[in-house]
Amino acid sequence: MSTEQTRQKQGLIQLLRANGQEQRAQRGAPRFRIDAAMWEELGGRLGKGLDLMGLWADAQDVHMALFAPDEKDFAIVSLAVEDGAFPSIGARHPAAIRLERAIQDLYGHGARGLPDGRPWLDHGAWPIRHPLNEKADAAQSGEEKDETQDYAFLPVEGEGVHEIPVGPVHAGIIEPGHFRFSCAGETVVRLEERLGYTHKGVERLMQGKPPAEAARIAARTCGDSTVAYSFAFARACEAALEVEVPPRAAWLRALMAELERLANHLGDTGAICNDAAFAFLHAHFGVLREDVLRAADTCFGHRLMMDCIVPGGVARDLDAEKGAHVLQLLLDSLDERLEKLVEIYDTTASLQDRVRNTGRLSPALAQGFAAGGYVGRASGRAFDARLSLPYPPYDSLAVKMHVMHKGDVNARVWVRIHEIRESIGLVRTIMHNMPQGDLTAELPGNTAQVREGVAVVEGFRGDVLAWLRLDEEGLVARCHLRDPSWFQWPLLEAVIYGNIVADFPLCNKSFNCSYSGHDL
Amino acid sequence: MKSLMLQSIFGPPATEKAPAPSGQALEELARNVDKSARRLLGRSLSIREVDAGSCNGCELEIHAIGNAIYDASRFGLHFSASPRHVDVLLVTGPVSRNMKVALERTWAATPGPKWVVAAGDCACNGCVFAGSYACVGRVSDVLPVDLHIPGCPPRPKDLLCGLLALLAA
Numbered sequence: 001m002s003t004e005q006t007r008q009k010q011g012l013i014q015l016l017r018a019n020g021q022e023q024r025a026q027r028g029a030p031r032f033r034i035d036a037a038m039w040e041e042l043g044g045r046l047g048k049g050l051d052l053m054g055l056w057a058d059a060q061d062v063h064m065a066l067f068a069p070d071e072k073d074f075a076i077v078s079l080a081v082e083d084g085a086f087p088s089i090g091a092r093h094p095a096a097i098r099l100e101r102a103i104q105d106l107y108g109h110g111a112r113g114l115p116d117g118r119p120w121l122d123h124g125a126w127p128i129r130h131p132l133n134e135k136a137d138a139a140q141s142g143e144e145k146d147e148t149q150d151y152a153f154l155p156v157e158g159e160g161v162h163e164i165p166v167g168p169v170h171a172g173i174i175e176p177g178h179f180r181f182s183c184a185g186e187t188v189v190r191l192e193e194r195l196g197y198t199h200k201g202v203e204r205l206m207q208g209k210p211p212a213e214a215a216r217i218a219a220r221t222c223g224d225s226t227v228a229y230s231f232a233f234a235r236a237c238e239a240a241l242e243v244e245v246p247p248r249a250a251w252l253r254a255l256m257a258e259l260e261r262l263a264n265h266l267g268d269t270g271a272i273c274n275d276a277a278f279a280f281l282h283a284h285f286g287v288l289r290e291d292v293l294r295a296a297d298t299c300f301g302h303r304l305m306m307d308c309i310v311p312g313g314v315a316r317d318l319d320a321e322k323g324a325h326v327l328q329l330l331l332d333s334l335d336e337r338l339e340k341l342v343e344i345y346d347t348t349a350s351l352q353d354r355v356r357n358t359g360r361l362s363p364a365l366a367q368g369f370a371a372g373g374y375v376g377r378a379s380g381r382a383f384d385a386r387l388s389l390p391y392p393p394y395d396s397l398a399v400k401m402h403v404m405h406k407g408d409v410n411a412r413v414w415v416r417i418h419e420i421r422e423s424i425g426l427v428r429t430i431m432h433n434m435p436q437g438d439l440t441a442e443l444p445g446n447t448a449q450v451r452e453g454v455a456v457v458e459g460f461r462g463d464v465l466a467w468l469r470l471d472e473e474g475l476v477a478r479c480h481l482r483d484p485s486w487f488q489w490p491l492l493e494a495v496i497y498g499n500i501v502a503d504f505p506l507c508n509k510s511f512n513c514s515y516s517g518h519d520l
Numbered sequence: 521m522k523s524l525m526l527q528s529i530f531g532p533p534a535t536e537k538a539p540a541p542s543g544q545a546l547e548e549l550a551r552n553v554d555k556s557a558r559r560l561l562g563r564s565l566s567i568r569e570v571d572a573g574s575c576n577g578c579e580l581e582i583h584a585i586g587n588a589i590y591d592a593s594r595f596g597l598h599f600s601a602s603p604r605h606v607d608v609l610l611v612t613g614p615v616s617r618n619m620k621v622a623l624e625r626t627w628a629a630t631p632g633p634k635w636v637v638a639a640g641d642c643a644c645n646g647c648v649f650a651g652s653y654a655c656v657g658r659v660s661d662v663l664p665v666d667l668h669i670p671g672c673p674p675r676p677k678d679l680l681c682g683l684l685a686l687l688a689a
């Protein structure tokens with residue numbers, strides 16, 4: 001057996017132990033410093049039984065989060081940036097391309113061999129270049145220009161091919177981004193996305209802040225997933241500081257996470273129907289979503305539950321009487337109304353005609369890109385962080401994962417319907433088994449050493465990864481937040497191929513990728 | 521489906537009653553809209569929402585005012601797809617530098633008379649993003665703002681009251 005083959009047989013952690021140095025500061029999952037050869041070898045394995053979970057940089061290193069589904073091994077590998085560059089993973093694994101373009105924009109580290117060198121987040125409008133790299137000598141013109149004019153979109157040639165530019169300001173009440181469609185008649189032959197419009201400099205804003213303050217920024221990275229982001233950030237802090245949150249806090253967190261999932265799945269299911277011009281279900285699902293948000297408001301004092309999860313625990317307790325009562329009413333009314341709507345969805349021919357076979361994502365692509373959330377699960381990828389990388393309290397809750405294989409708009413809707421049902425059950429279980437006790441554990445302030453933590457949390461859209469490094473004084477030295485959309489947006493480009501332009505809103509809404517979470 | 525349809529037609533509406541006097545200002549404002557909106561722009565106000573780098577939280581709540589419970593359209597408030605058709609730009613977010621030009625262009629494409637409403641803490645003062653290299657910080661640094669609706673995000677009722685108040689002014 002060649003060494004290569006022996007290595008293939010080793011588990012991920014085993015392989016990294018043998019070929020890297022474990023970093024002592026890291027908690028939450030092991031981190032290994034490896035050499036360029038190993039980096040490239042791992043890059044070659046991505047999409048072939050090894051999932052890319054994240055790729056980011058700091059001033060000296062590039063880091064890659066990896067997940068081996070077979071052994072459920074999760075680890076981070078780090079490579080020192082040499083002469084301002086590192087070997088491109090994107091050259092071997094397309095899912096990494098945009099992440100590397102972002103690294104180039106934010107740090108100026110060059111990804112050697114990256115097939116697409118165009119900037120991604122930097123549209124030339126910032127007053128500085130490489131804003132996260134302190135060494136980089138600042139100043140760029142910060143020129144205000146029409147980005148969509150200057151960006152070199154990929155050319156499409158052929159008889160009768162025409163372009164339809166859309167955005168960044170879209171027709172609906174949605175986030176900004178630019179879509180460039182190249183069409184032959186009604187059929188889309190290429191969609192190219194141009195994102196980065198909502199880049200707010202989240203990661204730099206967090207630097208130098210104490211965890212409690214940085215948590216408020218994390219909570220505002222992506223508003224529809226504010227609970228998931230707060231949850232992931234808090235868990236990364238707690239991992240770094242080796243703090244365990246009280247059981248009641250963990251259960252309250254899960255309650256919030258499930259309410260967030262319910263609200264989003266309900267609202268989006270209605271919105272998908274609306275994009276197929278079926279406003280009736282949109283109206284009804286909209287009412288259900290509103291009911292969830294109002295229950296959340298009564299329970300936790302904020303409709304989206306923003307800032308309710310804090311490093312160390314939760315900021316608000318559930319009012320024993322009022323909260324329990326409101327949740328009971330919510331669950332009863334969902335029980336009564338949901339299934340009627342589901343039946344209408346499933347039996348209305350005009351609606352089914354639009355959603356079936358539309359926007360099909362092949363299981364191979366979903367696996368290859370390690371697409372999370374309903375996008376992955378509707379195309380056969382059985383990953384749910386609550387089960388695949390369990391964390392409290394889900395490690396003691398029986399969560400059921402629903403996986404489908406068809407990968408069309410309909411499958412993504414059905415995965416969501418199953419998850420709505422599942423979340424209703426989870427809220428009920430959580431309510432009945434909620435332990436009593438404290439809401440927060442104290443976080444040590446000044447730790448006198450550098451500490452690192454990582455956490456993965458399942459938001460409604462998919463897995464949110466948070467990695468952070470705290471300095472000796474306990475302040476955030478570097479924090480990276482990876483939205484699930486990084487591995488879903490590129491697939492939308494593939495999915496729309498061969499569909500008609502009019503089905504784009506439907507496909508897009510069935511993915512519902514985040515702009516703000518992705519742009520950071 | 522039939523039973524749900526019939527229920528929807530003959531049952532009570534999901535839409536909340538516009539609240540009566542004192543703290544419940546909605547109905548009062550609804551009447552005001554009638555008067556001044558008719559005077560200014562007929563019976564309705566057309567709105568273009570512009571996300572200038574929001575976290576999407578504000579968009580979710582702006583969406584909510586259109587749901588069956590708040591039903592903004594009963595007050596004559598409509599969201600339009602094109603700035604060319606609108607009276608109000610409803611702007612969210614701390615104006616990311618990458619969105620500044622698009623925001624200015626949307627404003628330029630909106631015919632006068634027009635109002636600008638800054639919705640949410642980000643649009644009002646930059647919220648946690650104030651001071652970032654990537655954000656201008658608040659809408660009023662880019663466009664003349666006629667009304668600020670604070671909140672992170674503002675509650676649907678606050679958004680509704682704010683938009684109605686604009687007409688009443």
Ligand code: SF4
Pocket residue numbers: 220223573574575576577578612613614639640641642643647671672673674
């Ligand atoms: S005000 Fe709050 S909810 Fe609105 S965009 Fe800003 S951070 Fe998000």
